[in-house]
Amino acid sequence: MREATDIATYLADLEDIPGTQVFTAQRARQGYHLNQCAMSLMKPENRERFKADERAYIDEWPMSEEQKEALLARDYNRLLNLGGNIYFLAKVFSTDGISVVQGVSTMTGMSVEEYQAMMMAGGRSPVGQRSIRENN
């Protein structure tokens, strides 16, 4: 029993959830500068500079080209895959003047209207969404 209780087993389980990227150390490390860059948009003067020239602004951060392209494209699923964290990326939603619902809906493959209709109907059911290996 004791052997199965270490951090490695714990972490392996976190990868078993459909459509979900848990913000583990590995992702935190990969996305470090991406997230720090997104967080810098909390300052109004940085938001202005970002809006004036997005590419120039993000070139100040030591991110990978892939991360930069995904950020310019507002491809949030890709950003999550590259170590982005949603609370940091939400500063980009605000900068773009879109709501959290709008931003989040872009990751689901639904239109905002479809996503909102799903939420009004009680949200996405956990059935079939719990585990990749158990398919439940």
Add this chain to the structure above:
Amino acid sequence: MREATDIATYLADLEDIPGTQVFTAQRARQGYHLNQCAMSLMKPENRERFKADERAYIDEWPMSEEQKEALLARDYNRLLNLGGNIYFLAKVFSTDGISVVQGVSTMTGMSVEEYQAMMMAGGRSPVGQRSIRENN
């Protein structure tokens, strides 16, 4: 027994040591800006500004007049009494270009030479210096 184990009893004991100011929360709060000001002297540009006009520099910090006077006078025992912490105050030693031994000796009522001689002879004995109430 359990009643005697809370933080209040713990803290009361810390006040029972001769010639010693333990850096408790109370002192940390009282000395907050004094210590932050001393720590700012880690930056070379701040050391220059401080040396150019000490009073003007420390007036930028919301310290009490008593703290300011003690700092200008390099009265370290008084600074400890007013919430200063030695690791923060040591940035003032460095700024003044004096060694830690020199700075520390000023608090003991000895000359640097007397203090150094005491250290060379094995340091101050703990005998009689352990407890005010036990006088041991």
Add this chain to the structure above:
Amino acid sequence: MARITHGIGCSHIPVLGYAHDHGKDGDDYFKPAFAGFDWTREWITAPDSRPDVVILVYNDHASAFDMKVIPTFAIGCGESFTPADEGFGPRPVPVVEGHPDLAWHIAQSLVLDEFDTTIINEMEVDHGLTVPLTMMFGDVEKWPVKVIPLAVNVVTYPPPSGNRCWALGEAISRAVSSFPQDLKVQIWGTGGMSHQLQGPRAGLINKEWDNRFLDGLTGEGQDLRHVPHIEYLRETGSEGIEMVMWLIMRGALGKSTRALHRHYHVPVSNTALGHIVLEPVDPTVPPSRTLEGGSPIAQKMIA
């Protein structure tokens, strides 16, 4: 002596702050969400139940803490805390006044009790802290309570376990009851309930699980302290993990509780809104096993 009189659980959904600040709380969409707080707003300002201080357990959402420093438990010991600019200007709500005397007392007691707390003297506070204040007190010139922020890392994995959170609550109860001033203290656990803000699975809601969780907070049961992180993630969405913070609140209430009020509403934005007001029935918490002063040698040193 100070004592913990009640615990409150409450989601801290940012759009509720927005709705309140822009006078939209009467709109059809928001009305049922806010209506469930009418009872609490009346109760919490009544002379018998009004608290002097709230220990407000919440998480920072990349506002005060960036990736440079990630404390597991951080207790705000400052005089006051300013609302953060989360990307569209700070919320137009009062500055939050702290209670440094009690906060430092708790912080010091926790360290002696072998909780490895981080002390914070200056920080801004985001919707995680200000939205629950708005839900409870509405539109005020000045918050009618002092607030001790207790920030918990639930963003970078792993967050503290449910068991550790519950145990922290127990230690907070011990610390509060050794504070000499006569104060009524509430503890609030915030965040949740089920929600997921990321990826193709975003929008997940689990009413059954959330309501079982609310059930589990009352009575004598301690099953919730053993729910592992992976269960929150699978059942309640990636952001449902915030519910571990409610367990700090529950742990601080002691052996058994009863609910005075309960409210659940779906949807608010992406999230299931939950709210509960709990009263201790038997507030006993276990004695510290670990307090430095509890060791025989320490006892001998203490006159």
Add this chain to the structure above:
Amino acid sequence: MARITHGIGCSHIPVLGYAHDHGKDGDDYFKPAFAGFDWTREWITAPDSRPDVVILVYNDHASAFDMKVIPTFAIGCGESFTPADEGFGPRPVPVVEGHPDLAWHIAQSLVLDEFDTTIINEMEVDHGLTVPLTMMFGDVEKWPVKVIPLAVNVVTYPPPSGNRCWALGEAISRAVSSFPQDLKVQIWGTGGMSHQLQGPRAGLINKEWDNRFLDGLTGEGQDLRHVPHIEYLRETGSEGIEMVMWLIMRGALGKSTRALHRHYHVPVSNTALGHIVLEPVDPTVPPSRTLEGGSPIAQKMIA
């Protein structure tokens, strides 16, 4: 698998860094202090005993952390750490390279093991960390080891208890031995021994107590974990409390140890210099009582 091969205790007296950096380590005053490290310098670079990584337990002296944020235990997970300017320019020593893989592994394991660690990704390191590196490795172009800084609050009261420090060491040992890469890891406890830098009582030295402490680090005894803070303060001076950090090192070595080398010298500046090299005899540490994965529900979730 990674394993903790040895523990080292070592004072981190700033003037020794100064003496080294200015070529004064051969001076009459400093020579006996440095001479006690000759054995260690040879031993630690020998192929059998040279470590790949050092977990370096130290305290920051108002260099990286000001009064705004005071973490009890902070683990450096960054790629590298630059020497701090403590008031007269940074020491002319190499940048300290971290081991983020192992550091994050330990940090995560500790949180699951119910230690409320703070993760630090960017910080400067002061004499508390760089002086022990100099004492062990001398004048080098590049430190021959990776270093994981573990900063402990021993400045603002209360520091963690001796028992908590020892238990943290045990948890670090468990974490290291679950790291899959084959690494020789040393753990160093630094600071102390007896000294007081403040007030009329400054200059206090207690050779008897210090040497009993060194004795207590070897063998099977665990008495040191129960020494209360007030005893360090009374017996070893206000800055002698730094010795609690040696207990993290000792705890990580397990059930029993033996000393390979020992050195004690008074005075160096205001301080009693102590140094010890320890080898585990029986490295067993107790299993975690608290690991989230240890709960039956978590076990069921783990396939």
